[in-house]
Amino acid sequence: MSTSADLEVEDALAEAPVAQQDSRYFSEETFESLPLSEPTQRVLKELNFVKMTKIQAKSIRPLLCGSDLLGAAKTGSGKTLSFLIPAVELLYKVKFTARKGTGCMVISPTRELALQIYGVVKEITKYHTQTHGIVMGGANRRAEAERLVKGVNILIATPGRLLDHLQNTKGFIYHNLLTFVIDEADRILSIGFEEEMRQIIKCIPKTRQTMLFSATQTKKVEDLIKVSMQGTPVYVGVEDDANSEATVQTLEQGYDRYRLSRCPHFVRFSSYVVTPSDKRFLLLFTFLKKNLNKKVMVFFSSCNAVKFYGELLNYIDVPVLDIHGKQKQNKRTTTFFQFCSAKSGILLCTDVAARGLDIPAVDWIIQFDPPDDPKEYIHRVGRTARGATGAGKALLMLLPEELGFLKYLKAAKVGLSEYDFPSKKIAQVEAQLMKLVEKTYYLHKSAKEAYRSYLLAYASHGLKNIFDVGTLDLQAVAKSFGLTVPPKVTLPVKTAGKDGKRKREDRGRYDKSGHQFSAENPYGKRAKNDTRQFAH
16 A cells, blocks of 8 residues: 555656766766675666766765765765665665664655655665665654654655654664765755754764765855764765766867876876976966866975965965865865865865865866876876866976976876977066065965975975985075075985985984974974974
């Protein structure tokens, strides 16, 4: 006998087209490639789900590994299966039964969305033994309570009704909860369920896997993330432009095509530009000014460099966002959502801070500071991908003495063409910038810290035969940070070993700032009275 909830599910599903049927959402990865149980694979084949959507391809694997996840995705992107498949697989793996109560909770903002999700649950669990149910405002509360007491393994709920059952339904077992999903968090909070969400999170077990999806980032969403996430989540962003086709396959990064053996899903174009140290920032400034209507990511070697250039660019009316390892998680989260949802913008970041972020629709990847090795290069440029009407590009900035790095990239099957940027087109604002940095206290202080961190990072580069700090023109390097005089920096001392190769000295050395340098600690350990930020 069909219940009223079942009839509503059928109506909701009839009205809701499945994103899986729209080729614009497809990735090139298949469900068959996932390590899923036989019951799940069987139903996916029956539903004719072959290729994963972009959000599914980026989310399911880390979730199957037990990671928490923070996703920027809208309704229609295929995200429902992104969280349901890992949840069902986890319950299947641990042989979760009705007597254990609820193992997965999915919170949805409205009855309509809850019903749609419940409809997908019924389909995806067709050959599984786990029980499922839905609780929502307007439904028969007593009937819901009776089902909860019997044991609902996968529970779909609206916030108000779920909190009611958590607080008042005797025999509702939820202390075995394994997976907690907050779908469309921004909508949940915008319609006034902020306090209910806080109370729900207080009730449920702290040891759990958490997934949160939101199409936009607000202060309330940020606060919810802070209270719901126990550790550092995997960040996933998905381009939601329906007019743009998925093209993870084709990437433009310069002029020549090369296949990257390390990244089999991508065919990319890449380029490099050669510039002396004192012109590096001027070139970057000119480039960014010409691409304010694009989406650009710029990679630096240190947190202090991100901080300084972010402050400087914002000061001179080139609006940028920044992410680095010294920021608190909620700050990085806010910036992540802001950049994901933007049609254009500039994000400055370090490798460490950007690792794990999957940001959609990036037009340009600029590597202001070269990566440590070809693998890191591939990791950086893997962030740019667009639809059929547009293509991402990557630009590597090199000093003349760093051109030897190209042979390492070529050996890794990464081909680059030279990017022609006429020197006469570079903005001639060096004098004004140096005057600005000199007269602005916080910029001057930040510039000195960034300069020191740049040299320390350069000195610790793995390819010493190319990135040799001893060959740098320090006066020119200082100019790239807007400094007229190079600050004094004590670098790690290297001595010749028995094999004739240079080795870092084991004895710790100190510079006047109180930082200790050694082979194990090349960036310096802070003295107790030193509160300044040093990068890694």
